[in-house]
Each structure stands twice: as C-alpha cells, then as structure tokens.
Amino acid sequence: MTLSAVHTRSDAYPTRLPEESWRERQDPVVWGRWTPEAPLTRAQTEAFAETGFLVLENLFTAQEIDRLRDESLRLRSGETGLRPDNVVTEPGSDAVRTIFRLEDESPFFNRVARDARVAGVVQFLLDDALYLHQSRLNYKPGFTGKEFYWHSDFETWHAEDGMARMRAISASILLTDNDALNGPLMLMPGSHRHYISCAGETPEDNHKSSLKQQEVGVPSPDALTRMAERFGIAYGAGKAGTVVLFDCNTMHGSNGNITPFPRSNAFFVYNAWSNRVGAPFAAARPRPAFLSSRDPEAPLDIVAGPIR
C-alpha cells in the first residue's frame, strides 16, 4: 500500500445549507479488493458494503475482555488522572459519561486501538494507512441512560472537522453485554449510501452543546422517517468483547435505557491517511483536537497477536 495524496478541497458533500437535500454517496464503501487472504470473508465484506456495518464476535479472549473491562473501570474511577478536557460528565451529575483520546489516556487502550483484529480489518476495508480521527470510552448508566439522536457522523466530520471523503470507519468494542433493551447502537442498514445534506448554519462552538444534545447536523423527522421505512432499523448487540464496525455515513442513534444494565463501549474512529482533515467545509473554526485529531504524526502501527 502506498500513502496517497490528500484529496483536493472541492466539496463533494455540501451541507448546512438553507434547505435539506438527499444526495448520493460519491465514494466507495469498501475500498480494498477482496482476496482469500483478506481478514474478512467475502460474505462479511459484501455485508459491510451492503449494510454499512458489521458485527464481529469472539475476536478477543476471555482474559482480554476482562482486561478491557478492568481498564475502563480504572479510567472512569479517575485514579489515572484524566485530562479535564478529555472528560464529559452526565447532564446534572459528575458521573463520567465519556473519556476522549483513549489512546493518550491509557497505554492499554493505545495497544487495543492498534490491534490487527480491529485496525487490520479496517485497513483492509479502507485500503490505506490509518490514523485515529477520534476515540472515546462511552458509559451509559442503567436506569437513567439518555438517548442519542439519529445522525451520520460523516456529516459533522465533514462540516465541522473538514473531512473531505467518506473513507473512515468506526469500531465500537462492547464492554458490557448489550441487547435490544439497554439502549444499543441502532443503525439503518443501507443508509450509508445516501447523504443527507442538513439544513441550517453551524453555530459558533456547536460541539459544546452537540455532545450533550445535537441540534444542527440532524436530519429532519421526514428524512429519517423515509430512511427508516426504506432501510429498517437494525441494532448492534452482543456479549462484552463484541466489535461493531460501521461506516462513517451510516445513520445511527440509540434510545435511553431504564434497565438496570449499563452500557459501555470503547470507540475508535479510523480515518484513511489520505483523507486527513483540512479546513472545515461548513464551520468557522475546526472543532478541538479531542474531537478531531488534526495533525497525526504517523500512520498507526498495527500490531498482531494477543494483548497482554
């Protein structure tokens, strides 16, 4: 693989205009060419291309899953001394809801982010070197977990971070057992082939409110209804240790959770090296670096073998 040049700055995905519009995707979903040596089966590769997501089970050993959980508890406890601007708390409390820049906060999660079983698969799908555009540890408590409304990540990354092309994939590593009832990640299969250009200008410092409740960069109820009727709604569930990969433009969201069972995951956004971000396409200033890594020094060094 060679490191290709950064794309030119023409805007393939205009958004935040006065009117909402529905456009076609301009980019491949699977950039790599499947061969028998690929880290996914042909059926898995085709399913990802078709639906915009893929659930991978049994990637990690029981010991590795225990360590994933232990390390996430340790980080959330605060004992490791988190950088304040990497932490978001639950509205109305100081319980930790999100820890950003996981690869900087934890050597263990730094290793997880570079694991061949996840990053190697993403590298095959994107056919380029990778870097982390964003990473975070999410914790949605039992009883009071709040919903996260429908959105395409790419729309925000394009408008506010300056990501030119749809050549990024998110990996959510479940740290708790997740089923249909405790607020799982819901996805509209096939929605990733369509781009909803959202209405409305980006307010100054939009990310300060959008992390708790998104208001701009959200499709209209009418567009969401059309999408849901056309594509249906699936969800990514499984035991702790399951990995859900999804394309940067897959429409997704999650319901609140009154069950006693919390939901937690480690979330890594891999962007193609050739797709490194530039000036935002529809915002005055880029979002801060904890949301959008702007100057990666080098592509990720992907590592095979067990995590110790």
Added chain:
Amino acid sequence: MTLSAVHTRSDAYPTRLPEESWRERQDPVVWGRWTPEAPLTRAQTEAFAETGFLVLENLFTAQEIDRLRDESLRLRSGETGLRPDNVVTEPGSDAVRTIFRLEDESPFFNRVARDARVAGVVQFLLDDALYLHQSRLNYKPGFTGKEFYWHSDFETWHAEDGMARMRAISASILLTDNDALNGPLMLMPGSHRHYISCAGETPEDNHKSSLKQQEVGVPSPDALTRMAERFGIAYGAGKAGTVVLFDCNTMHGSNGNITPFPRSNAFFVYNAWSNRVGAPFAAARPRPAFLSSRDPEAPLDIVAGPIR
C-alpha cells in the same frame, strides 16, 4: 359464578413506610381452575401464573384491527369532543398522550372492553365478575417518546386507590406494530410473586405529577437491580392487534423511543368485582375517578362475537 363479598380492610400489602421491604405475594395469580373448556390452553394458563404476563396474537380480524386504529386516530384528533379531565398531553406540547375512560369516550372501545376474547380470558383468570378500574388510550410518538419508569401498578392502586388484593389484570391492545426498539412494554417475568413495599409517604395529589414522572411508589435502584438479575427482562411485542395481558403486580416500564415509529395501545384494567376499591391504604384521599373507578354500577357485560 357468585359475586363474593368485598374483602375486609386488613392491609395485606403495607407500603409507603419509612423503609423499603421485599414481601411475598399473599394472593393467587390464577384464581380460576383450568378445564378443557377454559378460554386459554393449560400451557398458556401456567405461563401466565409463572411469568405474570401473556401475549395473545391473532385475536382480532384485520377489519377489527383497522377499526381499532381508525377509532384511536379519531379520538386523538379531538373531533369527538373529549372531556378535558380525561386527557393528558405530552410534556411541553399539546399533543394527546393519554385519553382516560375510553369506555365512556367511545362506544366502539366500550364494546372492545367487553369483548369475550379479552375480558372473557381475564374473567377466567380472576374467577369473578369484572369491572374496569381504569382504561386509557396511550400514544407514545416517534422520535421524542419518553420513557416510563419501572413500577408495579398494584402498589399504587393499593396505596392510593384502596385496592385490597392482587386480583386485577391489565390488557394492552397494541394499535401499532411494536418491537424491541420502539419503546415496548418491558416486564420482569416472575416479579409479580413478590411485593416491593415502597419507601416514602404519599404526597398530596401525587397523581398530578406521577402521571408524567413517577417519584413515590417506585422501587429503589437496588431492588430493581436484584429483581432484574433474578428474573431478567422480557418485552411484549407484536403486530397491531396483539394483546398483552399482565398481572397487576408485574414490574414493568418502557424506554423512550427515538425511532420514527410511534407506539400506541388501548389499555384496560380489569378488577375483580369482589375486589372493589375502598379507602386508600396509604394516601389521604383517593385518586380521581378517571384513574380509579370507585362506584361501578354493575359488572361488565361480556359479549362474544365479532366487533362490528
């Protein structure tokens, strides 16, 4: 069947005391004796006794289901002239969320309430004449449907309405297709055999806030966690027209709903005639009649045959 006397006023289920406590149920779940002539199979009867709920599919014809939906839309539109004290609106809007006393607001739903396919089954399970303790049409919109927190109906009906014994069953007739993701009724199977006596005194006019957000008569997170770990969480889903019966003491609740698909149901609470309510067991005054029918004139006249 004979109409048995109203129970004496000893309190089998004390609640709203300073400390929460976990007590055993003092009443049968299935009061009738199963015979081959019963309107449920033996397996269905045993499942209801065991789990505290039962999902009945294909009770109604396609035409009847169309009429159920049409009549619910007509009522929610306001064109029939609803009594203001029978209506609850969505917080922050005037969209109709609940219409109480459905049997008074609609001759059609009055007939539905007395249908042998639902009321006849409940009469077998409770082995007594029936009346409606409460009825309502619920509408939970898509995108913004709010959660309804865990509770046992009986705890409130006992404390605030003066219902002496666990001899009441709710029937929820689904008016929209309902699946795991659009805020279905969640139930803890087996929880109905245990009574959580809730901590805290009943405030004056508690029902005015508890209909929107319940605060008293709610088990602690610890009790709910113990119950959920012991019994698990099931949910009542199905196509429009499906009926979910559940015991008055089954712990239940529902999550919010960000999907575009609304959820609506017609809800009838059947109480045994011998279990008619008296003075509240733990409140200064009984709740108003739209929540708790206090002077039923006569038992329900149950009618067999298609609804026209």
